[in-house]
Amino acid sequence: MKSWITEYAFRHNYTMNREAIIEAIESFYTYWPDPSDVWNIRQRFIELITDTFYVQPISQSAHLHSESGSRTWMYVNSYNFSAQREALGVLPSPLFPSWTGSCHECDLYLLFGFPFMPQHLLPxxxxxxxxxxVDRNASQLFSSFIRQFVKYSDPNLPLDGSWSAHQPRAHWFLQFNYSSGQSLHSPGILKKDYRFEEVAFWNNYLPALVNYMTTTFPPEEGSVRNELTLFKDYLEFV
Structure with missing residues (x-):
């Protein structure tokens, strides 16, 4: 994990306080109950990738849009293809291994109706x-509230108004996690502050850490400070 974090710090140009940045990220995503647990190392690494490239930028985008006055709705896709198959006693597809959970961008499969398509039209x-x-029902429900948003600028379904807009001080989001037998009239469960500690770590703590104790000086002042340092060292030596 540390090699990936180090490369990430270089790629994203953390030139100031880089060592502290690397240590902070590694510490935050270490599974401290048992740092040698391979399963949890993988799980925490997945969370690191997810927070870095998905959770943090999307949460920040939703916050900035709502802060500027735009009506903003946020959802988190928790529909798990492998879990649905396990619940029904069906062998999971190799494309959806159980350890992946809800895969990134799998909501696009639901949005574009892949479960309804003939095989020759699929990727x-x-x-x-x-x-x-259950996949077809999830696809129908998911595409329904997307259509509502496109048509009315509000994703709430006609018979349901439970999805509150994301607000600057009330970070509402909808968790979409359809399961077999669930009603098709409600898009999901309304929750608040999605992974707020992780979002704060990336959006607030790390930027502050970059500037912590990294004061720079003009070249002429820097040379004077260097001379004073050498002079003090000389006095201590004498």
Whole structure:
């Protein structure tokens, strides 16, 4: 994990306080109950990647949009293809191993109706997937509230108004996690402050750490400070 974090710090140009940045990220995502637990190392690494490239920028974007006065709705896709198959006693597809959880961008499969498409119209890597009725229901529900938003600028379904807009001081989001037998009239569960500690770590703590004790000086002042340092060292030596 540390090698990836180090490369990340270089790629994103953390030139000031780089060592502290690397140590902070590594410490935050270390599984401290047992740092040698391979399973939890992988899980924490997945969370690191997710927070870095998905959670942090999307949460910040939603906050800035709502802060500027735009009506903003945020959702988190928690629909798990492998978990639905396990619950129904169906062998999971190799494309959706159980350890991945809710895969990134799998909401696009639901949005574009992949569970309804004939195999020859699907992308090659999805042609062998056996779609279930629960997948079709999830796709129908997911695409319904997206259509509502496109048409009315409000994703709430006609018979349901439970999805509150994301606000600057009330970070509401909808957790979409359809399961077999669930009503198709409600898009999901309304929750608040999605991974707020992780978001604060990336958006507030790290930027502050970059500037911590990294005061710079003009070249002429820097040379004077260097001379004073050498003079003090000389006095101590004498």
């Amino acid at each position: 090659t890597q999805l042609a062998s997937v056996e779609w279930l009725q």
